[in-house]
Amino acid sequence: MKKLPSLLPVLTFAFSSLISFALNAQDEEAPAFRFANEIRHITGDLYRAGNGSWHGIFLVTDDGIILADPLNLEFSTWLKTQLDERFDVPVRYVIYSHSHFDHAPGAAVFADTATIIAHEGVALNMDGRYPQMPGDMIDRNNNGMIDEEDIMIPTTADPGICGMFPGYFETIDLNGDGVATPAELQVDLVRPDIFYSERMTLTLGGKTVELFHPGKNHGDDMTVVYFPEERTVFATDMIADALVRDDIRSLPSACGPLDGTPIAEWIRSYEAVEALDFDIFAGGHGDFFSHDDVSAARQFLQDLHDAVNQALANGLSLEQMKQEILLQQYSHWAYYEQLREKNIEAAYLNLTRFR
Ligand SMILES: [Zn+2]
Structure with missing residues (x-):
């Protein structure tokens, strides 16, 4: 497979500049994206791992580490070094919160020790056809390829909120032929080893982690990760989306017809999280939040x-x-x-x- 350096840090930087620009233009308070790789303790043996504005989560046990969301190849390479230094156990499981290109890629660095797990919807989104994408980036002409206008129409309509940013298309059209194939978009996304349909329980080193598909909302292949002993929940781009910073009270980006999945199913999937017994929501974006915040x-x-x-x-x-x-x-x-x-x-x- 053709190997290219991860472009995500560049992408996210440009995206943040665009967000700031868009918001300043509208005179809004604009909490900018933060960029700093960090590991932050949550509770017990549970930690957040993130790059400032995108976050994963991991649980350390005597027999290895359970990680959700490697984010991208550059970040996961950094994270592996940190985990090796701080904890003398390998990553045994990698879970994808969903298949989107800004959360799931980068598991290759853990593939020699880890089993990769995702909801079965991820298999469909990796079958070579146009995947479900965030930000109203859809196959407008039904050619099965990602065209520049698929990115630029939502980007132009809602700068910094939907789509990506001018120039993003060129970063995914790796061979420069004017269309990006789904494979080009997913170049660093490793196919999972195990797919589940409704729920799955992992046990490792005497600890338990529960995965479940809450239904469709921001994506059609979502996984919520629940750590019952730690009373903590991880979910990404649902409940707190990429606009959320320190306060969850933030209107959703609401791209297209709400990412193309029924609003009733969004609500039911949020209720499925609310029904869990937890104290901390430590998701893919934003600070740590409470059960009331999720409500x-x-x-x-x-x-x-x-x-x-x-x-x-x-x-x-x-x-x-x-x-x-x-x-x-x-x-x-x-x-x-x-x-x-x-x-x-x-x-x-x-x-x-x-x-
Ligand atoms: Zn997403």
Whole structure:
């Protein structure tokens, strides 16, 4: 396989510049992406591993380490060195929270000791066909290839929120032929060894980790990782998305019709997390959050759904909804001014597609 250096640090830097630019242009408070590789203790033998704004999680046991989300090849290479120095046990399992190119790649450095596990939806997203992608990056002309406009249409419509950034397409079109194949997008994404469908329990070194598929939301191949003894949950790009920083109270990016999965299923999947017995939500983005914080994120989606659903029943047009649905109780949330109308439009598109 053709090997290229990971471009993600470059990508994320450019993405953050773009976010800052977009937000400054709209006079919003703009918490910029942070860039610093770090390992942060959560509780017991559980740690967060991240690069500042993207995070994985790992549990250390006497018989090895269970890791979720290697992020990218450059980060996982750094992480392996750290784990070898600090803990004298190998990584035995790598779990993917979902297949997206900014969370799952990089497991190759652990492949000699680890079994890689993901939800069965990841197999479909790695079968060579156009994968489910974040940020309203969809196959607009149905040619099975990622074209520049698939990236640039959402990027131009919502700079710093959806799509990627100008120039991103060139970084995935590795052979420069004007289209990116799904294989080019997933060049550092290692195919899992084991796929599960609903739930799976891992035991290692006397400790237990539970995986389950919460349903479709941001992706169609999502895994939630639950550490019952540590009373901690890991999930990525759901509940707290890439815009979230220190406070979970942040309007979702709401790209396209809410990433193309039914809003009712989003809500049910958030409820599946809420139903767990936990104290700490340590997800792929943002700070550590509480059970109440997770409930707040679910309540926002529920209120958005209810308001738009009622407006549809009352025969309102989308423009009328944007005027009348104020979601006033969320006016103190981050991105309220910038993303309220966009959230209404996303819910409208979602509820007219899925009912
Ligand atoms: Zn994602």
